[in-house]
Amino acid sequence: MIDETITELTPLVGVKAACAAVGRSRATHYRHHRTTPAPERPAREPKPQPRALSEAEQARVLAVLRSERFVDMAPAESHAVLLDEGTYLCSVSTMYRLLRRTGEVRERRAQATHPARTKPELVAHEPNECWSWDITKLRGPAKWTYYYLYSIIDIFSRYTVGWMVATGESAALAERLLAETIAKQGVDRDQLTIHADNGSSMASKPVAFLLADLGVTKSHSRPHVSNDNPYSEAQFKTLKYRPEFPAQFGSLEQARAFCAEFYRWYNLEHRHSGIAMHTPFDVHHGRAAMVQDHRAQVLTSAYAAHPERFVRHRPVPQDLPGTAWINQPIPQENQPAPTNSTIQLSN
Numbered sequence: 001m002i003d004e005t006i007t008e009l010t011p012l013v014g015v016k017a018a019c020a021a022v023g024r025s026r027a028t029h030y031r032h033h034r035t036t037p038a039p040e041r042p043a044r045e046p047k048p049q050p051r052a053l054s055e056a057e058q059a060r061v062l063a064v065l066r067s068e069r070f071v072d073m074a075p076a077e078s079h080a081v082l083l084d085e086g087t088y089l090c091s092v093s094t095m096y097r098l099l100r101r102t103g104e105v106r107e108r109r110a111q112a113t114h115p116a117r118t119k120p121e122l123v124a125h126e127p128n129e130c131w132s133w134d135i136t137k138l139r140g141p142a143k144w145t146y147y148y149l150y151s152i153i154d155i156f157s158r159y160t161v162g163w164m165v166a167t168g169e170s171a172a173l174a175e176r177l178l179a180e181t182i183a184k185q186g187v188d189r190d191q192l193t194i195h196a197d198n199g200s201s202m203a204s205k206p207v208a209f210l211l212a213d214l215g216v217t218k219s220h221s222r223p224h225v226s227n228d229n230p231y232s233e234a235q236f237k238t239l240k241y242r243p244e245f246p247a248q249f250g251s252l253e254q255a256r257a258f259c260a261e262f263y264r265w266y267n268l269e270h271r272h273s274g275i276a277m278h279t280p281f282d283v284h285h286g287r288a289a290m291v292q293d294h295r296a297q298v299l300t301s302a303y304a305a306h307p308e309r310f311v312r313h314r315p316v317p318q319d320l321p322g323t324a325w326i327n328q329p330i331p332q333e334n335q336p337a338p339t340n341s342t343i344q345l346s347n
Contacts, residue, residue, distance in 0.1 A: 003032060051309045053090060061089050062098055072243045075099065077270070080277035083295045083317075088302035091315075119327035120219050120228055122195055124156040127284045128185055130193045131161065132326070133178075134232035135169055135201060136239075138255050139248040147255045149239075150177050155195075155231045156324045158272045159284035160263050161185055165256045171204030178207065182214055189215030195326060197221040197229050230326065238266070276318035283321060292317050 002022050006029060009018035019026045053061070064070060070078040075095035082089060089095075099105045124130035133152040140146050148169045152162040162181030166173050182192070194211060196202035198220050211218045221228030239245065239262055249255040267284075271277040275288070282288045299315040 003029075051311065053094065057090070058098055061095060062102070064089060065095060065099065074273070076273055076277060080271040080295075083298050084291065086298055088298055090309075120195070120221065121329045122155075122193055122219055122326040123328075124154075124324045125322075127154050127157045127159065128161075128187055128192060130155050130195065130324070130326070132195045132229055132231040133202070134197060134229055134236070135174075135199060136236045138165070140255075141248060141250050147249060147252055149236075149255075149259060150174060151232060151235060152177070152181055152194075153231050153235055154280075154284060155326060156321065157280050157284035158231070158235075158275055159280035160235070160267055163259060163263055165252065165259055167252060169199070169201050171201050171206045174201040174204070175206045175210050179210060179214075182216065187214075187216070190217075191215075193217040193219055195219040195221070195229060196232075198223055228327065235266070238270075274324075275321045278320075288320055292320060 002024060005022050006015070006018045006024070009021060013021075015026060015029065019029050064082075065075065065078060070081075073081070076092045079089075079092045079095060096105060122130050131152050132155050133150070136149050136151070137146040138149055148166050150162075150164045150166065150173065151160060153160050162177055162184070164173065164177050178194070194216055196218070201207065203220065208218060227233070239259075242262065244258075246258070249258065267281045268279060270279060272280060275283050276292075278288045278291060282291055295317040299317065303310055303314050
């Protein structure tokens with residue numbers, strides 16, 4: 001009935017007025033009276049991307065990433081190692097894209113999240129300004145047998161300044177390790193803040209008295225909030241997800257030997273994403289700027305060889321680290337936000 005009324009009124013007042021008179025939208029009217037379906041658009045062949053890697057280049061990138069040397073490295077770290085050796089294959093995002101296409105990129109663990117609460121807030125602008133330390137268990141040769149790894153990391157450089165493997169967790173051992181590490185690094189009074197969780201060794205009186213005597217400020221995490229100590233937790237995660245990490249250690253000597261090799265690799269070879277893919281040793285000892293200049297030269301040569309592959313701008317290395325935070329404070333009104341060079345880990 002409505003359709004017939006609109007049809008009769010259309011020659012007299014037009015479609016718009018006819019639809020308004022009967023209370024129907026013009027879109028509904030046209031949809032009901034469409035006699036032929038809209039023609040399907042022909043499928044178009046995608047145009048080849050002129051900047052894309054050739055099949056041979058893609059195969060070479062995948063072969064390098066799958067090689068024994070790089071198979072257990074993140075693409076960003078592999079990219080940094082190749083740059084240091086004077087080789088540029090492609091961007092980090094292209095490496096991820098090629099690996100994703102073959103199903104070789106996935107997260108292995110469920111990621112925990114925590115509600116926002118009041119946080120301890122610490123900042124470091126240079127090495128030996130703020131350390132984080134913690135203790136983790138290493139499974140021993142028998143059931144309920146563990147070795148205890150004490151580790152102290154500089155949050156600015158990610159350099160492990162001190163570590164120890166012992167058969168137990170005690171305040172006396174922690175006190176000795178902290179005293180020897182502070183002396184070895186030549187830390188002055190009122191220069192250093194040491195952050196830890198609320199474990200019995202970390203919160204013990206001997207450790208507190210030692211730090212007070214040395215003029216070191218101590219800081220502690222909130223109870224049951226592991227993200228208040230993110231640098232130590234992240235380092236232990238790196239340790240225990242190394243491919244060669246054993247299910248258990250047969251002896252204390254084996255555990256110490258493994259940790260000695262791990263910390264040598266972590267400090268001297270590991271390109272850390274939190275410090276612009278530099279090694280902790282280079283950042284801690286002031287060599288990062290020299291490495292940065294070398295990477296810039298490699299990228300400049302790569303741009304000169306294939307400028308069409310860099311769309312937005314000339315390739316440049318990541319910025320060197322500026323500031324490291326444990327729980328960066330939220331900027332107040334009329335207060336400048338942190339610069340792009342700021343590095344942070346928070347929950």
